[in-house]
Amino acid sequence: MVIKPSLRTLGLACLGSLQIASAFYLPGVAPQDYAPGNNVPLYVNSLTPLSNQQVKSVISYDYYYDRFHFCRPENGPQKQSESLGSVLFGDRIFTSPFQLSMAKNETCKLLCHVKSIPKEDAAFINERIIDNYAVNMVVDGLPAAHENLDKNTGEIYYNIGFDLGYVDGKTPSLNNHYDINIYYHERSSTKFRVIGVVVKPSSKTTQLDTKGQPICDKTNHGLYLKADGTDSVVYTYSTIWHPSSTAWATRWDSYLHILDPSIHWFSLVNSIVIVLFLTGMVAMILLRALHKDISRYNAVEAQVNIRYRAVINKRICLEDVQEDYGWKLVHGDVFRPPSHPMLLAVAVGSGAQLIAMTALTLVFAILGFLSPSNRGSLATVTVVFFMVFSCISGFTSARLYKMNGGEQWKLNIILNATLFPGIIIGFLFGLNFFLIGSHSSGAVPFGTMMAILGLWALISLPLSTAGSYYGLRKPRIEQPVRTNQIPRQIPDQPTYLRSLPSIFMGGILPFGAIFIELYYIMNSIWFHRIYYGIGFLFLVFGVLILTCSQVTILMCYFHLCNEDYHWSWRAFLTSGAAGFYVFLYSILYYLTKLDINSITSTVLYFGYSTLISVLLTILTGSIGYLACLLFLRKIFGSIKVD
Numbered sequence: 001m002v003i004k005p006s007l008r009t010l011g012l013a014c015l016g017s018l019q020i021a022s023a024f025y026l027p028g029v030a031p032q033d034y035a036p037g038n039n040v041p042l043y044v045n046s047l048t049p050l051s052n053q054q055v056k057s058v059i060s061y062d063y064y065y066d067r068f069h070f071c072r073p074e075n076g077p078q079k080q081s082e083s084l085g086s087v088l089f090g091d092r093i094f095t096s097p098f099q100l101s102m103a104k105n106e107t108c109k110l111l112c113h114v115k116s117i118p119k120e121d122a123a124f125i126n127e128r129i130i131d132n133y134a135v136n137m138v139v140d141g142l143p144a145a146h147e148n149l150d151k152n153t154g155e156i157y158y159n160i161g162f163d164l165g166y167v168d169g170k171t172p173s174l175n176n177h178y179d180i181n182i183y184y185h186e187r188s189s190t191k192f193r194v195i196g197v198v199v200k201p202s203s204k205t206t207q208l209d210t211k212g213q214p215i216c217d218k219t220n221h222g223l224y225l226k227a228d229g230t231d232s233v234v235y236t237y238s239t240i241w242h243p244s245s246t247a248w249a250t251r252w253d254s255y256l257h258i259l260d261p262s263i264h265w266f267s268l269v270n271s272i273v274i275v276l277f278l279t280g281m282v283a284m285i286l287l288r289a290l291h292k293d294i295s296r297y298n299a300v301e302a303q304v305n306i307r308y309r310a311v312i313n314k315r316i317c318l319e320d321v322q323e324d325y326g327w328k329l330v331h332g333d334v335f336r337p338p339s340h341p342m343l344l345a346v347a348v349g350s351g352a353q354l355i356a357m358t359a360l361t362l363v364f365a366i367l368g369f370l371s372p373s374n375r376g377s378l379a380t381v382t383v384v385f386f387m388v389f390s391c392i393s394g395f396t397s398a399r400l401y402k403m404n405g406g407e408q409w410k411l412n413i414i415l416n417a418t419l420f421p422g423i424i425i426g427f428l429f430g431l432n433f434f435l436i437g438s439h440s441s442g443a444v445p446f447g448t449m450m451a452i453l454g455l456w457a458l459i460s461l462p463l464s465t466a467g468s469y470y471g472l473r474k475p476r477i478e479q480p481v482r483t484n485q486i487p488r489q490i491p492d493q494p495t496y497l498r499s500l501p502s503i504f505m506g507g508i509l510p511f512g513a514i515f516i517e518l519y520y521i522m523n524s525i526w527f528h529r530i531y532y533g534i535g536f537l538f539l540v541f542g543v544l545i546l547t548c549s550q551v552t553i554l555m556c557y558f559h560l561c562n563e564d565y566h567w568s569w570r571a572f573l574t575s576g577a578a579g580f581y582v583f584l585y586s587i588l589y590y591l592t593k594l595d596i597n598s599i600t601s602t603v604l605y606f607g608y609s610t611l612i613s614v615l616l617t618i619l620t621g622s623i624g625y626l627a628c629l630l631f632l633r634k635i636f637g638s639i640k641v642d
């Protein structure tokens with residue numbers, strides 16, 4: 001049997017796997033009702049660097065990592081199952097020994113008494129306190145937060161996590177008492193809902209009385225771990241339940257507080273100014289100049305034809321009928337296949353995949369499917385879309401490869417399915433070794449890695465192959481003008497049009513359009529802040545596509561006017577240089593915003609930054625290449641060439 005995939009079946013396959021994936025991964029978040037006195041489970045999550053302090057480390061630790069000596073539940077901590085995205089982004093959720101009863105105030109309950117902490121472990125805890133680590137807890141799907149004051153508006157907002165300890169002068173103190181403030185909304189006398197969790201930790205030298213109960217004293221504070229092997233810690237907590245009128249549906253609002261909205265608007269205005277500027281340039285140069293060029297070329301052509309016919313009639317041979325100039329001169333070379341057509345096709349194919357993935361994820365996010373209450377859903381959906389859109393990658397890559405006269409179609413199919421997924425997975429696996437080496441909980445568990453490989457083999461690989469197969473079966477894309485046998489000599493170019501200067505000049509504009517928003521994205525990645533500006537991000541993505549294509553088209557036009565027809569790779573790299581600038585920016589961010597002093601953290605930071613920059617280069621590069629290709633097909637399609 002011969003399988004003949006058509007575009008429709010391919011599309012259906014894509015849609016189908018999308019639907020399965022979303023049905024599988026997007027459970028609706030339903031509110032949970034508790035009757036007064038009901039047990040409200042409290043889960044613990046990994047320890048991360050605290051969100052609103054200097055970041056000194058990028059490593060997270062399991063709550064139950066031995067060296068912390070935190071209290072464990074009686075029958076051992078149970079791991080909670082989580083979505084793929086949640087695991088990938090470092091959530092490790094376990095049960096805890098805390099006992100919370102809905103709407104029941106309790107003070108000074110004993111969690112456990114840690115009789116002795118070995119020297120090295122106490123020193124380890126002290127170092128983590130100095131590195132501003134935060135404890136993370138989850139109650140009814142809400143992360144425990146600490147309160148912050150917005151100095152501009154006087155509003156209180158929440159930041160995820162609370163201090164593991166604090167540093168007083170030079171001595172680190174461990175927070176061993178937690179005031180767990182839970183805000184609840186009363187729907188009816190038996191239906192209470194959790195709408196906010198704020199933990200105020202403190203450090204106390206609590207002792208136990210003869211009955212083994214803690215003696216909580218409001219006045220004593222400051223528990224220093226001396227790290228001499230004699231340290232003992234009494235962990236206690238109080239639960240304070242506050243009635244609130246906030247509805248369950250709006251409970252995330254205090255977490256999503258926008259600190260300074262004007263900066264977001266400023267970033268948007270900045271992007272729009274750049275877009276307007278570029279659009280103006282494109283409109284002026286391309287539309288006017290091109291229009292003039294095209295009508296002039298065609299007029300000359302008509303004239304030449306008339307003269308030529310007249311000449312033939314008179315049987316006189318006229319040699320110099322060539323009157324071409326400007327970009328039209330290169331019509332016989334402009335669609336000459338570039339060097340390394342395979343790599344280009346595979347890169348642009350993967351770029352198309354990334355573009356589709358980003359666009360659809362952002363649409364889903366804007367529609368509100370991926371709210372932070374759906375833990376890890378954004379990451380999960382992104383991964384699934386990446387896998388599913390392999391079909392686009394295969395198709396695009398095959399079409400471009402065939403267009404550029406490539407003949408090793410088997411290699412194209414294989415490379416397309418393996419090269420970029422391989423680079424990404426290889427990178428993640430490599431960084432994982434560092435995480436494992438540093439005992440970080442951020443290391444992706446072996447099972448999850450296998451799950452990712454499985455997803456790739458089951459979804460990505462077949463879809464990519466099907467896409468390639470279908471793309472290769474389609475007839476070759478015909479170019480509007482024929483390519484000459486003998487390549488034209490390229491004249492010397494002015495400095496600013498040489499490859500490197502023009503590429504780096506071109507990359508600045510797309511980067512300039514996104515760099516302010518980039519600052520927020522970096523903050524949310526490295527400071528564990530929830531990213532709240534999805535709407536802004538969506539606009540910024542649109543702006544990125546516009547600037548990338550406009551810049552590349554402009555540069556391409558200038559080059560062709562100077563009779564330089566090697567545009568393919570240059571178009572890719574011109575807009576792709578934005579990724580390089582993002583990498584430079586991440587170095588700047590490292591030097592100014594972060595205060596990392598461990599090698600492992602540094603390696604991880606630059607590892608992830610490199611990965612992000614590479615992905616962005618591929619994404620923006622493909623936008624540039626595709627825009628330029630369309631542009632050239634358009635302009636060379638509109639002139640007459642004999």
Ligand SMILES: *[C@@H]1O[C@H](CO)[C@@H](O)[C@H](O)[C@H]1NC(C)=O
Binds near residue numbers: 240241242
């Ligand atoms: C718990 O204590 C707080 C503060 O003292 C008080 O405002 C609140 O009403 C109490 N909650 C209940 C359910 O009694």
